[in-house]
Amino acid sequence: MRTAVLKFPGTTCEEDVVKALRLVKAEAEVVKFNSFDPDRYQGVVIPGGFSFGDYLRAGTIAANSEAMKGVREMADQGKLVLGICNGFQILVESGILKGALLPNLKLRFITKWTYVRVSRKDTPFTRGIKDVLLMPIAHAEGRYYLEDEEEARELAVFQYSNPSGLVVEEVNPNGSVQNVAGIANQAGNVIGLMPHPERASFSKLTPDGSTDGLEILRVFGK
Amino acid sequence: MYAVELIIVNKDGVRDPEGETIKRFVIEEQYSGIIGEVKAGKYVRFLVEAKSKDEAESLVKRIAEEKRLFNPIVHKIIVRSERVEDGSP
Amino acid sequence: MYAVELIIVNKDGVRDPEGETIKRFVIEEQYSGIIGEVKAGKYVRFLVEAKSKDEAESLVKRIAEEKRLFNPIVHKIIVRSERVEDGSP
């Protein structure tokens, strides 16, 4: 699938994502924010980083960009949109995904390997996938918030869990409601998540040799 | 010229760990009972050319909404302004 | 009861990359000429039991200093207050 990996000023993970996407044979390329043409792609990934320095709030300034209008178009057309970490923050700040990502309860940046339970398998990214994935988080503003917790649970695709998939508060790294680590839109073609699948795609980099991130990225290889 | 302040704080009911942390410090010390709620937020100050206070404030409100300087799901904003000569606060 | 606002911004002459970036990438295109300087900072609001406005404000100033809520080398603080009944802003 022709996939754009969108680079804003301050994006840091674009090359990492491309490297992982190549493993699943996606036709991926880095596209700068000011030369993004949504019609040329079937899928788009907004990678992690600190777009516009994350000034004011993570993702806010990028959410205002022309490029995000293009992403919204793709989302509306049912094309695949994946926001990772800062990409998730941008999707939320632009209103393409619902809710908000607030500063971690610990008020600091946290890097940590986390287990997430896959709570929705009705999205193109998660169809037929394993129940529990191991991926690292690395963020300062990842506390997912939505007033209606019931709705949050319905939108949730990934929830921080223990290794056997139980969603328990002790493993919640940032204070998200319902341990939400990632959500999708109603249709399921737009997903945002705080953990980094691209960092869980190379066995030599993971604590147990797993490559769970590839499971999510695989859809771009089709 | 008007100095317009945009204050962005969490809505009531949304946890505010920063405010909580400051409060925790304060209570550990000698100020419990004196200091009630502590709320932390973001402050942005714009210097605006406008004919009136009203015009200045509504411009900043509009920008805050259009550019989503706050996220209405979690934040509320307070907008205030005063007339200034040279712009120094 | 007093609601005391503590606003922490960079001193004049000290850069404010956050304000500059908001101005350059969010405001500039549409509102250049109308919006001048943009300055970003931190906002903390305390509810204080005190006998007077003065007492309330100096208490917050003291807490800000003791708890190092700002760094006097780079920041300046603005402290303001108003009398409130129930504390809701």
Add this chain to the structure above:
Amino acid sequence: MMLTLSSKEMELVRSTLDREPNEAEWKVVDALWSEHCSYKSSKTFLRSLPTTGQGVIMSVEDWQDAGAVDVGDGWALVLKVESHNHPSAVDPYNGAATGVGGILRDIISKGARPIALLDMIRVGGLDAKGKWLLKNIIAGIASYGNSVGVPVVGGELSFDPTYTDNPLVDVACVGVVKASEIVPSVVRTPGLKLVLVGFTGLDGIGGASFASRKLSGMDEIGAVQIADPFAGKILIDATLEVRGKVEAMKDLGGGGLAVAVTEMANGLGARVQLERVPLRVKGMSPEEIIISETQERMLFAVKSENVQEVCRAFEDYNYPCEVIGEIVSEPRITFTYEGKVVVDLPSQLLLSPPLFVWPMNRKVRTEEVKEVSVREALSTILLHPDLGNKEWAYSQFDYEVGVSTLVKPGQADSAVIELPNGRQIAVKGDANQDLCEVDAYECGKAIVAEAFRNLASVGARGIAAVDHLQFGDPRKPEVYQDFVDSIRGISEAAKFFSVPIVGGKVSFHNEDKNGNPIKPTPLIVMAGLVEGKYLKPRVEEGWLVLLGITRNELRGTLFSRLFGGRGEVARARLMEDLLASELIIKAINESKLTWNKDINKGGLAGSLLPILASGHAVHINTKAVIGTRDLLSILFSESGGRFLVLTDDPHWFHIQASRKGIVASTIGKVTKGKASLFLDDVELPLEREVERYLNMLEEELS
């Protein structure tokens, strides 16, 4: 006008010029002749460091730039270390963050892509001030490093009252570049355009002379610089995009344009039109533009036909890029402002400040010895924050970005990173203020040896190092003696291990508020190539083998910091370090061990913490320890040349060690179970110590 020049130096300037310089010219001379830029008190001795060797592609020219070594397949590794101590003392967040920004620009100015950062942090303790400093320092490093997408992969954290007023914030960076694409920092031909990118503002005016002066209170405001990691990221991305189109580049550091232009011209001349410099604030005077130390700027020397293309990359990001002048053949540095000459000085004058060798005097050291029981010493040392788990710090860094951090912070004594050519390097930074305080020469050797061992512990052999020398006021004879001694030690050890010193930095005037120097704190950052396999250490049940001789050496150790010195100084024995390191690398390649650690801070006892904290008990037979019978020394001596190894084949180590000519002894075993140390079958429960080891920083700093 605040100048740091001495009256003798001013006399020399006047007589060379045969006139009185104007105010702007004095400031330019002051910046170039500052200790920070000119190394006038250190250069004589720095020249004795071994800077060349096999694999060195580019070494330092007067310790100002990063050096480069060959890492195979045409790739070069670029390495540099620097501190930001004085700014961090007054504004720890911005001080530390701008330190990271600065070291990154050193690396990109060679055309190299930064791939990893290290941070070595020293504060006074976990009191209110120490916590404030540490929290902000770590947050500042995290903010910058994370924002630009360069992983912080390792470092050090040490707490010692000597740093109460003067914290040490050292940051190092490694980068990679094709050797054929390294960009020089000096020009060789006239006619090139000088292109400046980034805005110039009022910040940091007077910073270079600030760093060369001691801390003195509130008048430091002028030297405060605010970090702008977002601008830093744009600068990195765009600079790397255009590196093939520039003939030379230099980052703007201490001394601003004055220094960058003069050093880039390198004996040729330059003419700069100051009115062309893009300004952030209106109304800056020409002198201010010349010496402003605003961050996130670079100076390029570019052929005229390439200027447009170079600037386009920056304009893409809305980042200012201007031609401000050119390189000329007449060896004069000329700054003009709207046609008026502001500064006109001979290049040679600026580049040749008088060098100093200050008087030296070895200080007399006396140490008070406190009585202490083994049990009490064990608890106190194991509870010391220097040995505590550092997760609170490194979890704030985005150490996974780049998908190349194979051995991550906290997993081993060194980090391992994958290079673009598929090979792996290990990196680590080491200092030892305890040893340096009692013997700066031995300490100079020991820190090189420790870095070498730390790399070996993951399977790498050191190939290059950079040093950072942090001392008090060089005009104090005792301080200067230590300085000279430590260089001699570093030099000797670097030669011994064939690890060239390809760069470095000097930081003087590190003093407390009463004018007492900090403990001498030279620091080494070493990079090594993995030879074959690398090790991700895992603690499992197995035999404990101790490599090397444990001597009665408690002086200059963490033990002596707490209880006073006993026995001898923990002397470096380089041959033992080398042979033991080689044996460890061999064992890793033959899969003979699951875990190992070189022994340093806290001695053998300190090395046990990670084992105890992983749900294991340790059994030690003290009679099996070779070299001493003294129980305190067995547990806490910091003799070099030693590794603690976990293996299921101790016999292999005995045989290999005797073949190599070092000693190995099976001193005990590790079993699953609660955290206890069985010393000759006497159980010392250590659960409280281990709990604290795991959570101390988190508890104290959250």
